[in-house]
Amino acid sequence: MSKPDKKQAILDTALTLFVSQGFYATSTASIAKKAGVATGTLFHHFPSKDELMKHLFLSIKQEFADAITASIKDSGDLKQDAEHLWYSAIQWAIDYPLKQEFFQQYSMSPSIAIEIREQAMNSILSFMGNLMQQGQTQGLFASYPLTLMQDNCHGQYLAATRYFLDNPEKWQVDTHKQASFSMFWNAMVQS
Amino acid sequence: MSKPDKKQAILDTALTLFVSQGFYATSTASIAKKAGVATGTLFHHFPSKDELMKHLFLSIKQEFADAITASIKDSGDLKQDAEHLWYSAIQWAIDYPLKQEFFQQYSMSPSIAIEIREQAMNSILSFMGNLMQQGQTQGLFASYPLTLMQDNCHGQYLAATRYFLDNPEKWQVDTHKQASFSMFWNAMVQS
Amino acid sequence: MSKPDKKQAILDTALTLFVSQGFYATSTASIAKKAGVATGTLFHHFPSKDELMKHLFLSIKQEFADAITASIKDSGDLKQDAEHLWYSAIQWAIDYPLKQEFFQQYSMSPSIAIEIREQAMNSILSFMGNLMQQGQTQGLFASYPLTLMQDNCHGQYLAATRYFLDNPEKWQVDTHKQASFSMFWNAMVQS
Amino acid sequence: MSKPDKKQAILDTALTLFVSQGFYATSTASIAKKAGVATGTLFHHFPSKDELMKHLFLSIKQEFADAITASIKDSGDLKQDAEHLWYSAIQWAIDYPLKQEFFQQYSMSPSIAIEIREQAMNSILSFMGNLMQQGQTQGLFASYPLTLMQDNCHGQYLAATRYFLDNPEKWQVDTHKQASFSMFWNAMVQS
DNA sequence: AATGAATGAGCATTCATTCAT
DNA sequence: TATGAATGAATGCTCATTCAT
Structure with missing residues (x-):
């Protein structure tokens, strides 16, 4: 729940979803949602x-x-x-x-x-x-x-x-x- | 004008484009266009x-x-x-x-x-x-x-x-x- | 199976499908198929x-x-x-x-x-x-x-x-x- | 700029167009356009x-x-x-x-x-x-x-x-x- | 008359990305 | 740093209609 974790949560979630669904079938919105952050947050950490x-x-x-x-x-x-x-x-x-x-x-x-x-x-x-x-x-x-x-x-x-x-x-x-x-x-x- | 040509042209073009650009980066429209057929024709042959x-x-x-x-x-x-x-x-x-x-x-x-x-x-x-x-x-x-x-x-x-x-x-x-x-x-x- | 029946088969099928699925949800192709005629035949009888x-x-x-x-x-x-x-x-x-x-x-x-x-x-x-x-x-x-x-x-x-x-x-x-x-x-x- | 306005604008426009042209003859794009929002916005508010x-x-x-x-x-x-x-x-x-x-x-x-x-x-x-x-x-x-x-x-x-x-x-x-x-x-x- | 492959404009929907808060 | 509503270009797919056979 601490702040620096958000970036890591995004990475962890992305790994799981990319592997289970594939890169293209995984939307940035779904990564953000599953990671418990807002869509904007993902783009805040990764361009x-x-x-x-x-x-x-x-x-x-x-x-x-x-x-x-x-x-x-x-x-x-x-x-x-x-x-x-x-x-x-x-x-x-x-x-x-x-x-x-x-x-x-x-x-x-x-x-x-x-x-x-x-x-x-x-x-x-x-x-x-x-x-x-x-x-x-x-x-x-x-x-x-x-x-x-x-x-x-x-x-x-x-x-x-x-x-x-x-x-x-x-x-x-x-x-x-x-x-x-x-x-x-x-x-x-x-x- | 021969019949099986269009279906084969679609398959050949799809092979080339899927390999060179990837499946998701290749639009059905681009396959059809490069194969010289209409978009509908692709979906006529493949659902x-x-x-x-x-x-x-x-x-x-x-x-x-x-x-x-x-x-x-x-x-x-x-x-x-x-x-x-x-x-x-x-x-x-x-x-x-x-x-x-x-x-x-x-x-x-x-x-x-x-x-x-x-x-x-x-x-x-x-x-x-x-x-x-x-x-x-x-x-x-x-x-x-x-x-x-x-x-x-x-x-x-x-x-x-x-x-x-x-x-x-x-x-x-x-x-x-x-x-x-x-x-x-x-x-x-x-x- | 006789020829003049085809027009009637199209009308009967259209009635059934329009009622059960609605006009827009019923494609001319589905009418023709269910009526046992080719798509072209429908347009041969009805412009x-x-x-x-x-x-x-x-x-x-x-x-x-x-x-x-x-x-x-x-x-x-x-x-x-x-x-x-x-x-x-x-x-x-x-x-x-x-x-x-x-x-x-x-x-x-x-x-x-x-x-x-x-x-x-x-x-x-x-x-x-x-x-x-x-x-x-x-x-x-x-x-x-x-x-x-x-x-x-x-x-x-x-x-x-x-x-x-x-x-x-x-x-x-x-x-x-x-x-x-x-x-x-x-x-x-x-x- | 107010928030609920866009959703309401979409509903109002949809009502008008559905009544005047019918549901199927009204494209989502035309609703969005007439409501003054982007197509995506319509789907942001209604799935x-x-x-x-x-x-x-x-x-x-x-x-x-x-x-x-x-x-x-x-x-x-x-x-x-x-x-x-x-x-x-x-x-x-x-x-x-x-x-x-x-x-x-x-x-x-x-x-x-x-x-x-x-x-x-x-x-x-x-x-x-x-x-x-x-x-x-x-x-x-x-x-x-x-x-x-x-x-x-x-x-x-x-x-x-x-x-x-x-x-x-x-x-x-x-x-x-x-x-x-x-x-x-x-x-x-x-x- | 009958066929069905071919057409291509049109559609609903998606999604990476932006930005005002 | 974080949010999420808003964006609009891009996509897969549909379907009425045509036409050569």
Whole structure:
């Protein structure tokens, strides 16, 4: 009920509604109403609906990046580090399903200006990029084109989070959890 | 003057505009105008904008399914068959980039009713499903959960097509082409 | 199924739909469909929707007029003649409830050009007019202004048909039937 | 600049246009334009054209009911009371010809949901109902079925207002005025 | 006479955005 | 900072009518 909360209430409500109904099917009026503020208030905090979306996208991306950064280990054992990173990334998706769903929906959508999307994606993929370059340097990974590997890795990550979000109980089962990492790892490894 | 032309012109134009501008940013009036028909004609053939989208989605899905079905080989060598299937699927995406882009954008989007999306996805994934079951039966593939493998496979397919669509010249380079298949194959293989 | 029936099928269907849904809520397409003809056929027989309505209105009016004319008696006893006329008119409404309902709805509605309405009403009211003039000449009726009496009479007729259409079983009960005539008669009679 | 003015301006304009052109022939845009507001403003105050109509209908009905209620006398002489009521009701129609015309046009029209119409009519007819029950109890009126009497009475009222609205100068002539009441009264009286 | 695809003006309604309070 | 009435351009869709077959 305190004042600074209004901006946050708008963001929270927008996240929920954008995910459940889609960007275009969500009117600014409905966001304001559900957030318990006046329509004018939304535009007081965000100059336009697009800017609200952009703010949401970038701040969620940042949260993800911070979470992953915090969980990076450098034990010297690349596979162990990668496994840790992989699980952390999926764990984040499970902890924040709405935000993950938001990414799945809007990472490819024209609702978000293309340069914003790319900027966000690059930042997320850079973690993976580093890891893969290390793997290739060490001769652990096959010498596939780096961008191809990154795209592949990103594709597998999206697939894994979708799977565990759709079947949350499987995340508790070690064989499933480990299977997801094995596929990811073996795809890159020198055979 | 021929009859089916107008309906087809509407579908073709809608595909182009939905991909380039997005579903919501594309007005029915603009589709009709660019297709060279009256607004009423669009609604004569499709009862609503949503139905037009649905028709487009399902017919493109069917084209893809038909193309893949036609290219399925059963040589007895699973790896060779899989490689052939993989290249065919990517080749389709390269041959029909607009349709592939359409899938990338709308497979997850709320612009298409969820049951339509799932129906389409199941039909596409069933090819892969068969192949993977064979691989597991033959002991070639690791015994990962089947749905997880399917999701992973789908994710890698989307990543590969995105890569080759963004870098079409790489599809002519065998190392790239083969690298994409190797990652896909090794992810599943019994290590 | 024979050819001349098509025009009649259109008229019958239009009557039903105009009464049940209203003139504006009934599309020419829906009339044609329900009548089992093509949209073009409707416009082949009637130059416009308004003309179809006009035709319907005037032909039903004529049917009513013919029925009443046929039932006019001139026994020399004005009250008996009037009673006979009153019952005949209400009987017609009960025999053709759709047509009666049509009149109730469209006699005052802007769906029908005002001159058509007036023309029809005058023709219907002329029966009553004659009767009332006789009554006044004979000194049976009060010497109220003729037009006022006609309007009043018309109003009572509409009310009576509405009552017996809403409660059809009451038309079989003599007290109700006679009460309706008594009110009509006593309103005009010299007291 | 005052607040309630815009809503009222919309209602006033809608009344005028609905009466002069009909409900369907009156576009919301034309109402807004003539009322001097933006199209959006109409929909800000009324969720739909139908709701605007409903609001208009019910509020006019209420005005009428209030006016009649205010004029009810209970002098002990039923005939005098009835005469007073009859003249008041017609006077209202003459004072507010647009509103009376509105009733004449829309009381039977499918432009207004049937339950709204009936609700309104019941409320109007209840005045008459009371009066008639008193008349029957006192043995003044014939023992006709009550509903039939009510319908008849309503029919005569509509006829009378139509007559005096079409011939306003006649309302100043006592013989006409009294004739209208005489017909109404004699219709019900024990003969 | 009969058909039904095609037309396009017209409509109700939505919604991001503004601004006076 | 917050409000919510007001705005008006834009949209999806309808439907009477035409006309080539």
